[in-house]
Amino acid sequence: MTKQKSVTLGLITFVVTLAITVGLAGLYINRTSSSRKERASFIADSIGNRIEAEIDNREYIARVFEIQLKSDKGQLSQDSFYDISDALFNDYLDIIDISLAPGGVVEYIYPAASSLHRGTNFFEDERYGIYADYSKMSKVSVIISPATLNDDTKGIIITKPIYLDDDSFWGFATITVDETAFMTDASVFRLADEGYEYELIGNNVISGENRVIVTDSEKEIPNPVQAMISTVGGGYWTLYIAPVKGWIRWPEVLSAFAIALVISALAALFMYAYMNMQANAKELEVLSYRDALTNLYNPRSYHEHMDELSKKKLPYGIIYMDLNDFKMVNDTYGHDTGDALLNIVAKRLQNSIREKDRAFRIGGDEFVVVIHGTHDKKFYESVISRMRQNVARDVVVGEITLKVSISAGFARCPEDGTKLEDVIKIADDAMYYNKRLLKARRAQENGEGQGSSRDLG
Numbered sequence: 001m002t003k004q005k006s007v008t009l010g011l012i013t014f015v016v017t018l019a020i021t022v023g024l025a026g027l028y029i030n031r032t033s034s035s036r037k038e039r040a041s042f043i044a045d046s047i048g049n050r051i052e053a054e055i056d057n058r059e060y061i062a063r064v065f066e067i068q069l070k071s072d073k074g075q076l077s078q079d080s081f082y083d084i085s086d087a088l089f090n091d092y093l094d095i096i097d098i099s100l101a102p103g104g105v106v107e108y109i110y111p112a113a114s115s116l117h118r119g120t121n122f123f124e125d126e127r128y129g130i131y132a133d134y135s136k137m138s139k140v141s142v143i144i145s146p147a148t149l150n151d152d153t154k155g156i157i158i159t160k161p162i163y164l165d166d167d168s169f170w171g172f173a174t175i176t177v178d179e180t181a182f183m184t185d186a187s188v189f190r191l192a193d194e195g196y197e198y199e200l201i202g203n204n205v206i207s208g209e210n211r212v213i214v215t216d217s218e219k220e221i222p223n224p225v226q227a228m229i230s231t232v233g234g235g236y237w238t239l240y241i242a243p244v245k246g247w248i249r250w251p252e253v254l255s256a257f258a259i260a261l262v263i264s265a266l267a268a269l270f271m272y273a274y275m276n277m278q279a280n281a282k283e284l285e286v287l288s289y290r291d292a293l294t295n296l297y298n299p300r301s302y303h304e305h306m307d308e309l310s311k312k313k314l315p316y317g318i319i320y321m322d323l324n325d326f327k328m329v330n331d332t333y334g335h336d337t338g339d340a341l342l343n344i345v346a347k348r349l350q351n352s353i354r355e356k357d358r359a360f361r362i363g364g365d366e367f368v369v370v371i372h373g374t375h376d377k378k379f380y381e382s383v384i385s386r387m388r389q390n391v392a393r394d395v396v397v398g399e400i401t402l403k404v405s406i407s408a409g410f411a412r413c414p415e416d417g418t419k420l421e422d423v424i425k426i427a428d429d430a431m432y433y434n435k436r437l438l439k440a441r442r443a444q445e446n447g448e449g450q451g452s453s454r455d456l457g
Helices: 002-071 078-089 129-138 179-185 250-262 266-287 299-312 326-333 335-350 377-392 420-446
Strands: 095-102 108-110 142-148 154-163 169-178 196-203 210-215 225-230 236-243 316-323 358-361 366-372 395-397 400-404 406-413
Touching: 002 078, 002 095, 002 154, 002 169, 002 225, 002 236, 002 250, 002 335, 078 095, 078 108, 129 142, 129 154, 129 169, 142 179, 142 196, 142 210, 154 179, 169 179, 179 210, 225 335, 299 358, 299 366, 316 335, 316 377, 316 420, 326 335, 335 358, 335 366, 335 377, 335 395, 335 400, 366 377, 377 400, 377 406, 406 420
Parallel strands: none
Antiparallel strands: 095 108, 095 169, 142 154, 154 169, 196 210, 196 236, 225 236, 316 366, 316 406, 358 366, 395 400
């Protein structure tokens, strides 16, 4: 009877231990998969941000010519065009050519040997016609990708319509980029070296269809993570990535359950779990300084950073801002749309400031930018203006197009105050003063209580 009881207790102990170890093995597998997805999401977002910034930089070249043409009342000599193009061309190794098309007909090309021909009429060209019509009508830039160039290579074409100060249509500025060189510079191809398969899909703002821009996978990528990339003219691309070997490898699964069978002492299993938890705790400590939704610095990081600046008595300035009518987006379209909007706006704000400055999300739709060093008011006004312009580009979330604006105010230390709380109050008051001015202007222009449900100011 005693032997039978020992066997029974042994079986009970084995079953209980096996149940615990199998449960912990399953938890390990799930957490390993989640950890890899979090890392992949971070990589995808980083590359997505790089692509978005590089596209903005290429579009800025067209903006330079727009400014020049407006300044010269639509007149531009070939020598001036070549001088400007030569200066810009050397800054970007992936640019194939730069062209200007007065009235839609290519007249200026740099360099002479390019993917375009002088005399090409964009409106009549089979490849560009629909884009030229749309760009002229909407007055926004368009991006054509993938585009097959004259030598059958793949390229990315950014076309910006140019309107003079009298609102008359002058023509187009077009930047042609070598797709392979661009993707290399944006680290897209590096994904394969790190063991990921990827696919970059572009949404055509005219037809609404999705097109594969670049991929290294011949089949559909299983269970990928993704990063949304705002391009130009309200368009967007989506980057999908996943490990070539999957989020969980079968050898890992078999090993985990083999360990579950071998481990007989509960204490040893708890120690194994404890060591894993310690490693994850260090990773969470780093992530605790980042906002989970936008990846900007969070309130904890903001307070510690400001305390450090105050203790060292370093000069700085803060810009307080929030989104106008953000509550209306959540109430009308739901919190998922609101979260997507915040994420896009955060990226645009981050791309509007210098690398040594910091952007924080301190509340629902409230952001703070800390500017390091001493600067005059015009500098802050230019930063806020750049933020407004970047944020004001249409935000597309699914089938919803949102028009966004911000209210912002700034204050400097020590010019406006030597104590942190005083600087914060001045910046906050300036932001709400800006918000009141906006509401007053709306009331004057449209009448109190009117406005589109999709218009955020």
